[in-house]
Every structure is written in structure tokens, then in C-alpha cells.
Amino acid sequence: MAGFLGGLLNATVSAATVFILAGLGELISERAGVLNLGVEGMMLSGALGGFIVTVVTGSTWLGLFAGIVAGMALASIHAFLCISLKANQVISGVMLTLLGTGLTTFYGSRWVENSIDGFSQVTVPLVGQYLVDIPVIGTALFSNTPTDYIALALVPITWYFLNHSNMGLELISVGEDPEMADTMGVAVFKLRYLAVIIGGGFAGAAGAHLSLAFSQLWVPGMTAGRGWIAVALVIFAQWTPSRMLVGAYLFGMLDALQLRSQALSFSVGADTPLAGIINPTIDFLMNGQIMATYPYLATILVLSYAVIKTKSDRLAVPSALLQSYSRETD
Amino acid sequence: MPESAFLEMQNILKEFPGVVANDHVDLQVERGEIHGLLGENGAGKSTLMKILYGLYSQDEGDIYLDGRRLELDSPQDAIDAGIGMVHQHFQLIPRLSVAQNVVLGEREPATLFRSDGESRLPEAVRSNGVVQALARRFSLGLDVPTQRIDDLADQYGFDIDATAKIWELDVGQQQRVEILKALYRDADLLILDEPTAVLTPAEAERLFDSLERLTEEGLAIIFITHKLNEVQSVVDRVTILREGKNVGTATVSEVTQADLAEMMVGREVLFNVEKDGVELGEPVLQLQNIHADNDRGIESLSGIDLTVRAGEVVGIAGVSGNGQKELAEVAAGLRRLTDGSITVGGTDLTGAKPKRFVNNDVSFVPEDRLRYGCAEDLSVMHNAAMKEFTDERFGSQMGLDYRELAAYAEELVEEFDVRGVRDVTETNAGDLSGGNLQKLILARELARDPDLLVANQPTRGVDVGAIEFIRETLLEQRTDGTGIVLLSEDLDEITDLSDRILVIYEGEFVYETTPEAADRDRIGLEMTGGASTDAATAESPQPIATGQDGEP
Numbered sequence A: 001m002a003g004f005l006g007g008l009l010n011a012t013v014s015a016a017t018v019f020i021l022a023g024l025g026e027l028i029s030e031r032a033g034v035l036n037l038g039v040e041g042m043m044l045s046g047a048l049g050g051f052i053v054t055v056v057t058g059s060t061w062l063g064l065f066a067g068i069v070a071g072m073a074l075a076s077i078h079a080f081l082c083i084s085l086k087a088n089q090v091i092s093g094v095m096l097t098l099l100g101t102g103l104t105t106f107y108g109s110r111w112v113e114n115s116i117d118g119f120s121q122v123t124v125p126l127v128g129q130y131l132v133d134i135p136v137i138g139t140a141l142f143s144n145t146p147t148d149y150i151a152l153a154l155v156p157i158t159w160y161f162l163n164h165s166n167m168g169l170e171l172i173s174v175g176e177d178p179e180m181a182d183t184m185g186v187a188v189f190k191l192r193y194l195a196v197i198i199g200g201g202f203a204g205a206a207g208a209h210l211s212l213a214f215s216q217l218w219v220p221g222m223t224a225g226r227g228w229i230a231v232a233l234v235i236f237a238q239w240t241p242s243r244m245l246v247g248a249y250l251f252g253m254l255d256a257l258q259l260r261s262q263a264l265s266f267s268v269g270a271d272t273p274l275a276g277i278i279n280p281t282i283d284f285l286m287n288g289q290i291m292a293t294y295p296y297l298a299t300i301l302v303l304s305y306a307v308i309k310t311k312s313d314r315l316a317v318p319s320a321l322l323q324s325y326s327r328e329t330d
Numbered sequence B: 001m002p003e004s005a006f007l008e009m010q011n012i013l014k015e016f017p018g019v020v021a022n023d024h025v026d027l028q029v030e031r032g033e034i035h036g037l038l039g040e041n042g043a044g045k046s047t048l049m050k051i052l053y054g055l056y057s058q059d060e061g062d063i064y065l066d067g068r069r070l071e072l073d074s075p076q077d078a079i080d081a082g083i084g085m086v087h088q089h090f091q092l093i094p095r096l097s098v099a100q101n102v103v104l105g106e107r108e109p110a111t112l113f114r115s116d117g118e119s120r121l122p123e124a125v126r127s128n129g130v131v132q133a134l135a136r137r138f139s140l141g142l143d144v145p146t147q148r149i150d151d152l153a154d155q156y157g158f159d160i161d162a163t164a165k166i167w168e169l170d171v172g173q174q175q176r177v178e179i180l181k182a183l184y185r186d187a188d189l190l191i192l193d194e195p196t197a198v199l200t201p202a203e204a205e206r207l208f209d210s211l212e213r214l215t216e217e218g219l220a221i222i223f224i225t226h227k228l229n230e231v232q233s234v235v236d237r238v239t240i241l242r243e244g245k246n247v248g249t250a251t252v253s254e255v256t257q258a259d260l261a262e263m264m265v266g267r268e269v270l271f272n273v274e275k276d277g278v279e280l281g282e283p284v285l286q287l288q289n290i291h292a293d294n295d296r297g298i299e300s301l302s303g304i305d306l307t308v309r310a311g312e313v314v315g316i317a318g319v320s321g322n323g324q325k326e327l328a329e330v331a332a333g334l335r336r337l338t339d340g341s342i343t344v345g346g347t348d349l350t351g352a353k354p355k356r357f358v359n360n361d362v363s364f365v366p367e368d369r370l371r372y373g374c375a376e377d378l379s380v381m382h383n384a385a386m387k388e389f390t391d392e393r394f395g396s397q398m399g400l401d402y403r404e405l406a407a408y409a410e411e412l413v414e415e416f417d418v419r420g421v422r423d424v425t426e427t428n429a430g431d432l433s434g435g436n437l438q439k440l441i442l443a444r445e446l447a448r449d450p451d452l453l454v455a456n457q458p459t460r461g462v463d464v465g466a467i468e469f470i471r472e473t474l475l476e477q478r479t480d481g482t483g484i485v486l487l488s489e490d491l492d493e494i495t496d497l498s499d500r501i502l503v504i505y506e507g508e509f510v511y512e513t514t515p516e517a518a519d520r521d522r523i524g525l526e527m528t529g530g531a532s533t534d535a536a537t538a539e540s541p542q543p544i545a546t547g548q549d550g551e552p
Ligand SMILES: Nc1ncnc2c1ncn2[C@@H]1O[C@H](COP(=O)(O)OP(=O)(O)OP(=O)(O)O)[C@@H](O)[C@H]1O
Pocket: A328, A329, A330, B016, B017, B019, B020, B021, B039, B040, B041, B042, B043, B044, B045, B046, B047, B048, B088, B419, B420, B421, B431, B432, B433, B434, B435, B436, B461, B463
């Protein structure tokens, strides 16, 4: 059981990284007032872009970089449509996901057979091995891919940036009230572009982590809805990085659990009362296909919880989310 | 040009589709003066000031400040030139603190990197250009700015806690934060667009004191208002706009309020409306022992009893924040009661949905016209028909007859003289000037011929000509048998229009009188809760109003 738990925790960290990166990216974009529903599409292009560059150059780091650039490239389309042309953010975002999915399926099919080494687990120098040997949590905490550490580091960095830097303050103001920000001399358009494109970079990195570190292969559609979960996580996190971390681990755990469902078997003894009902129920609930729906069920629960909760609290949603801005409405 | 003024705006032309908002306007303002800018709603005052602040760009004309020609492409250019502006609608972010709102855009680095602050970093590192550039972007220090804000606040007598969040402040304080924003940037020219519209008379007095201190230091102030008595008491010279044109500049001491009104409107304005006697009918609104909370969950109505009869105007006076907003919302069905009951025209509507209030012929003019009074991004037509579109004449269940809706909207625009509407289906409500939007909302609410009208600050931000019109309209409604609850911070308005006056203080009615018997000092005292402490010395304590015993 300890072995199972250790493996599960280890996989959770890696799965959570996807949500941390994609979720933080979406969070930054939304704090500037731009909803980007194209996360799924940006992740897929990040995953494929990263994979191809890694195969071609043999360098996983170059691959990660390419994934980030691919995410940014798609995000710039969204930025241009929504900020400059003032298109509807929801429509543009959905379009972006369709575009990303379509392009990566079309161009990605011939890369499916390729294999890469991907990111390997690294440990702290000198004392690393002793830490890893700690039972159960050792590998989960101290033996991870570089992207896992980067993602973890980005949580406090993003928090600091948003709450303790001038750029962050300006970014928030643009998401709260672009007109007000404009009257204070804040470059509204520039900041919104910046936020959306950085957000795209984060999503691209999330995708690259998926193909280069998490599964170390490329399959079309491999994000399997994780981008949408990241969008929901932003609401769960109430637009704060620290709560994003909690949500990401929650969903990372579900993700990891589902991948390991085969290794699990629970049953009660045949002589227990109601065993005839309990055992088939457990089998049903532990079925791999059923377990694959858990993240989505959890999303629904989490969102309902967040919405009910925010009714009483002060709503944390950026006030100008979804609003385009123009100085003169003529 | 010989002897040019501190600020020279020359020949400014600004056109919006279908409207010439500024038609070759000239404006001169000197250092150390408070320069009034007067004009009807939609005359182009805000537009002219937005051009001066770099928010709009003029189609023609030039701006000179202190002899230099200004090219203003953005507010940042205006800020750099020493211009500060307090906008007609507050530009503050409620969720952020006072200090954060004030320093936004100034890029104040963390104390560690400041050249003026205490710092352990060597001077050479601190003054390095790259370090500065990074520090200004990726750090934020609020200690030094907070000190500076506190100093400024002290200097001008503002009671502002720089660490408080904006949503915790009342409107008067928010107003002062707006001014602090400009002072913090060392403005030489301060534009105030209707700063007193949301202030109580006492708060306005305090603002004027501060403004006078500012002009003593050589600031030039442009002051937009619709209140002619304010012009008389604080303004030195005044420029008047009418339909986008400058119709003249006058020295205030040489003209009367009536002159000013006539210059603005182009005709004589009646300041006093005639009120004729009306038979009181059945009660249209009965509030019994009303208790309700405000938005922050604190009880703000504590046992209100009120009866309004058909044909009666009940004026409710009070200092803002004593439950007026909540009372208005309760009477219009928009706020949940924690206790008590509401009867409208004989029907018990306690706990009923707002829709049932609307269906029972209750009309409501909210205090915040932009947020609650209209849908900014919908057309004038949509806004005008918002409460009436289910009426049969606009089509069946299946579809709406847009031509009929547009015709209805046009009728209202015509009747209530809403200006600046090019096409009812295309002009958005949010593009109307403040006063014209107010007229549109009134038109929507009154055209339904309500049995009960709840009007909260109906003439706020409205020009003298329109005030006259709105007051007359309200009295006409009264003659037609509408019961009216009038909440206003303008005591003259209350005494001119009401049949009965109630003073609200901390969520309770503390005093009742009639316009004939009204003693302004007494009302003023009651409004601030002063009477309860001076009760012993007050002449004859009036009974606490129950609402039931309203004398005609
Ligand atoms: N962004 C805009 N687009 C189109 N028309 C506009 C816009 N802003 C103002 N207008 C029009 O320009 C005219 C002048 O408006 P402005 O806001 O300057 O009036 P104002 O004098 O400030 O009035 P008020 O006293 O009611 O605030 C109005 O007819 C208004 O409808």
C-alpha cells in the first residue's frame, strides 16, 4: 500500500503541474480582464510544438521553449481579436480551442510514432538521495522533473507579481476598470496584450510538460479536457494563485488516481451483509472509464461550490472581465 | 499673442456622429482662480474637459498651457503637463486601497530602491538606470507614498486613511481620494467635473475650503456644476456653454443667478414651482415596522413606518448614508426585509419579487443612474421600453414590434426633451450626458403612469432648466393621483415639492413636519442627530413620526 501511495503522490505532483501552469496563465489573463477559453488549444499546440522540437533537436529544454512560443502564438491571435478588434471573448476563445485541436490533429498525426527521452527526474545535489529515500513522500517531494519545480516556483512569483509590483497593480486595475486605468496613464491595451500572451506562454508550457515530462509521448488530443478544467480552476481559486495551487493538487490527484485505477482493488468479504451490492458498486466506481469522468464531476462540484460561496462573500471576479475597452465610443 | 492666460483652449471642435459636442469653443483660465463651467445637460462641458485631459482628441483647435502648446494623445500626456481631473463618475477601484488607487500609474518602486528613502542599497546601485527601470516595474513600495498621501490629506484637511479600501469609504471621502489623486501628481490645473453632485451641503462646504487653499497656492481650478448657488459662493469667473458653443465668460460678482440661468438655457428660468392643492386619496404605499440590512449586512433600517396616499408627495430628508438608499429599494421591492410588511395599493407585497412591484404600478428612479438606472450598452429604445415591452401594443408573446418600440421611445425622448439622441435604436444610453440619461430614466418611469413613484435624488446632476422641468413633471404626476416618495439631499427641493417632510437618521424617522411649518435649522439639526442630544433645549419636541398622522 505504501508503494502504491508513494507512486500516486509522485504522479499527482506531475499531473498537478499541468493544472498549475495552465491555471496560472488563465488567472493572469483574467485578472487583466480577458477570458481565454482557448487554453485547451494552446496546451495542445504547446504539447505538439514541444514534442516536435525535442524530436528534431534532441534537446528537451529547446522543446519546452518551443511549447511556450507555440502557446504565445495562439494567444496573440486571441489578444488581437479581443483587444484590438473587440471581438467577443467567449467566441474567440472557443475558436482558439477548435483551431488548436484541429491543427495539432492534422499536423501531429505523423509524429505519433516518435519517441523521446523527455525530462527526467532530478534531485537536490548532495543530500538528494537521502531525501528521496524518505518513505511515501520522498519521491513525490524530492524527485521531480524541472518543469514541476518551475511550476511550483511560479506560484509565489505570480502572487508577488500581482500583489507587490507596479506592473501587477496596473494589470489588476486594467481588469477591474480599464477606463479608470486609462485616466491614470496606464497603458491598457499593452497590458492586456501582455497578460494574454504571457497566459498563452503558461498554457504552452503546461502542454509541453504534458508531452515532454508527464507522458513523454505525443497523442492527438492528449490534453483530454485538462485545459477546460484549468479554466474552471481559476474560478475555484477565486483568482488567487495560492488557492490555484490547492485546486491543482486536488485535480492532479484525481488525474493520477485514474491512471492507476488498474492497480487498485477493494472488496469486502463475501459474508459481509450486502456484499452482493457493495462489491459490484465498488467495481463500478473503480472502473477505469468511470474514473475518467471524476475530474469532470469534480469540476461541476467545485464550480457549484465556488458560485454558492461567492454569493455571500465579496465576489472576487475581476469587474471588467469580458469587457472590451475603447476610449471614445464613436 | 499678448498676455496669454495660463490655460488657453482655442477654437476647439469636437464632433460625435450626429452631434457637435464642442463647436469652436474658446476657454481661458488664470492661475489662482476657480473658473466655473456652466451649461445645460449635453452642452459639451465634460467633452471639453476630456479633450483637455487627453481622453478625447479634438477635431480642430489648439491647447496652450503656460504658453506651451500641448499635444495630448493620452491622459498620461495631460498628467505630465500638470493637469489633473476628477471625473463626473468616480474613477476608483473599490477593491483596492486608497494608496493603491492614488499611486496607480506612478510606478513607485519599493523603498529599498528609492533614491529619497532610507535604504541599505549603495547609492550607485540604486541610481543605476537598469536597476531603476526594473524596480519601477517589478516592485511596489507604498510606505513613502502613504506618508505623502497622509501629509497631503493633513495639509488640505481631508480625513482619509490611506490603507482603507475604497469600498469602505462614503462618497464624500471617495471624492477626496479623487482630488488626492490629482494633488499627488502635482497638478497645476485641476478639473472638477460636477464634484458636488453627490456631496451633502456640509461636505461641499469642506470641499470649497480645500479648493480655496489650493488656489492660494497658485493652482488653477476648473469647476463644473449645475448648482448656481455654488457658483455664486466659490467661483471667480464663469464660462457658459450652450449647445456646444461658448456663449460668454462673466465675472461672477457682476451677475445674478437668474442671469446665469438665462445665459445657460436661453430663456428665463423659474426657480419656484407652483403647487396646487390636491385631494389625498387611498394609501398607495404602507410600510410597517420595516427592518432591512444594507449591502454589507448591517441593519440600516430599524423600524420604519410610512404611509403614502394617492396625490401626496412625502419628502425624506437626511444626510446620505442614513438608510435612504435602502428605504428607496425596499419601497421599490428591490431589497429583502428582515422584518416588517409592505402593502402597495391594498395588495400585500411583503417578500414579493420586484416584477410584482412593477406590475402593481410602482416606478423607481434609483440614485445611481449609470449602474442601476439603465443598461449602459443597450440603446435608448431598449432602455425606454424596459418596463413596458410586455404591453400588447408592442407585439405578441412570440415577437416584438421594433417599429412600435422605437416610436414609443421617440415619443418619450421628445416629451422629456432628452438631448443627444441621434437615433433611438443606435444611441446607447451610456453615451448620453449625465443629465440627459436622468431625463430618460424619468421618462421611462413616469410614462407608465405609476400609482407610486419612488424617486431617489431625481435632480442630481441635472441642469437648472431640466430641474424646473422635472419638478413640474413630478407635481403633475401628483395631480394625477400618483403617490410620491421623494428622497433628496437638496432641502429646497424637499420643501418645494413635498406635502409632508420626514427626516431620516440612522435608519429611523426622527422628525416630521410640513413645508409650511418647516424650520430649516431644526431640520438640519435633526438630520445630523443633533436634536437627540439637545432635546432638553429644543423648543417643543415634535412627536416621532409614525406616518399615519400625516396632516394635509
Ligand atoms: N462618447 C460619446 N459618443 C457619442 N456622443 C457623445 C459621447 N460623449 C458625449 N456625447 C454627446 O456629446 C454631447 C455633449 O456631452 P457632454 O457629456 O459633454 O455634456 P455635459 O455638458 O457634460 O452634460 P451633463 O451636464 O449632463 O454632464 C451630448 O449630446 C452627448 O450625447
